[in-house]
Amino acid sequence: MIVGYIIVGSFLGMFAFAAAWLLGASMWIGLASYAAVGSLTVFGLAGIRLVLGMQEKEEILDRPEQTAVPAQAKPTAQTAQSSMRILAVDDDPFILELLPMITAKNGFTQVTSAASGASALSILTDDPAFDCLLVDISMPGMDGIELCRHIRALEAYRTTPIIMLTGMRDLKNMGDAFRAGATDYATKPFDIKELGTRLRLAQDEVTQARLNTSILKPGHMRHEKVFSLPENLHLDGDDNLVDRAMLVNYLTRIDARETASIEVFALRTEPMDKIYAHASPQEFAEFLSDVAGAAGTQFTDEHTLMAYAENGDLLIVTQSGNRSDQIAKDRTATERKIEQAVSLWLPVFEARGLPQITVAIGGPVRPNAERAQRAVVAFGNAIVLAEHRGSGKDGWGPSLRISV
Template sequence: MNAENNIGSSFQEKLTRRARLQEELRVLAVDDDLNILQLLKTALSALHFDISISDSAANTLKLLARQEKPFDCFLLDIQMPGMNGIMLAKEIRKMPEYKHTPILMLTAMSDREYVDLAFVAGATDYVTKPFDFLELRSRMSAAQRLVQERRIAESNAQQSQAVDPKAKFPLDEPISIDGIDRVLRYAEFDNYIMQLSQGRLFSTHATAIKLVDAKRLHKALSADEFQLLLRDVATSLAKATKKSGDIISYRGDGVFLTVRHGRNAAHDAPEEETFNRLLLTLQSQRQARTDAQVILGDSVSLRSLSKSGSLMSISRAIENVELRDQMAHVEPVRRRASGQDGSAESETVKKRAYETVLRDLFREDPSLRND
């Protein structure tokens, strides 16, 4: 009887989790233009989103303070009187229940400075006005997938912790490193790169940085210790690039990416020695039982007029540091077949780039869609 009860309980838990994943996305749109709010409400309601509206940052903060059930997604206009959308995004990110909630910025301002400020403040994506509603629908669908994926990840993590509290996350998992200035999560960084691709990127470069012996360290350290080490690396990158304001992201496999702007971006980046000196200091301060180091790949220009081209440049930056890691490794490295080299992260970025090409193609030529 107990076995039957356990099976029934487990099945009910699965049904509950599935229902939670499939429920409507609760969205809050914030804009001081009531016409825009009504337009968003009509359009997104037709797409089966549960949408609420607010006409100012001040009213939004009051609304959030009395909400019993958190919202799943935000649409924030940047240009609002008083507290603007970027400042509001920062305030929302301070609330524990909205630490990972998708925030889409709505604005007519597409200058790189505003894009940087929005993503550093905690934006997940960026939609420019006037709205292309096909694009808005696509971004909202992406936000919905992100919410569902995070719910699944949280559920799986809770189950793993219940079975084995010391369970490690996979090395190739691009875990979030929160609370460090200019460090973006995986999805946010990709969206940032694709938003940048809509402007001129002739003076923008990407550099990949990799933790030496990441596989060995991941195996030797506990999950908490390895996560602290990754945090040390992110902190050292943020400190070394504070003046230039590089945007940083952890990509899994011990690999970080930085994006730097400026005519001399490729030449002005800090030396490898600078990163390692800062990293060693951080490890010493917390008395870590490691003296880990990082290596840098060559900078890659993001000069591209397409989203897919920018993502392919990111992939090349990762391949550069992976190749250097292989060549510098003490142990013999089994070479893959020609053209097959690269980390799991590099392959993921390539796949994302190809998917972007196909989406752009189908959108430009409706006859290719199989409706």
């Protein structure tokens, strides 16, 4: 910015010198005009920017925080928003100064700043009471992805919402962040409404966690769906396996032009319902992990993310052409490789009277629907294709490629 001021000042100074020369002034007067006009321009522009910047900050800070809650709202929601503590981690001092203003505009005023990953870890170790973390993905030394891994290793922050701040939205970088434990991301330059939406989603998670904790009585377990992801699956399972909400966030947030390079598959394993019914929780988690690991070897790990749907189907989001074309052409061979990889479970399940394990792959589906429905439609169609293929594997026709 300062270089720009100097360039403008030099240009106007030269203009003043030329004008003085044409009016018959001496060279010394011309040079004095050049120096005076150039200097005044540089300092004047810097002063104007400083004043406007101060006014902008005052406007942001003076705007009323939109934290009003209707009278009928539950007090727990009010408490959750007013008490949600945020730690912002970024090596850019300007970003650290800007973030509290943006969060305050969205109703979140308790923000602590850290200028490095090491500083953030020190703060988190000493104070295990932050409810949400904003982490820059690109920092010198310890970057945001490495920091995310360290944060997830802290018992108090194993499930805390982590929003990555990034200007990179490709599958590799976002995949690295999600695999490290990030739950969402916000893009730079910041959009106030977008970041506010991300924070409110994090707030909903915090609120729900507090409500669950408050109503959970000793000796009672929270109700879980039949195929809810086991808690230890992310720790012991394949590195490409993330939570389904993360895949939804990724597909929902990318630009429409970026969806052309993304393909979605679904992998159905049968008989999943019987496996769940006859396996212990630990066995079920290990089996799901093995299936995901076997599927991951068929795709390039660097450009693939996977998540389990609630019905036990494995959702796979991968880069177009990333072995996906070969898999689509000869999915029978891919299915057999996955079945062979998990065949070590056959003696266990056969001893319990379960039929042979079979795998069916549906897709690829391109996520070209409207942004709000993109993930739901793509996942739904991939699952339908997997179900269709699994129901008639002996006589299935040509592979289908769907664009929705």
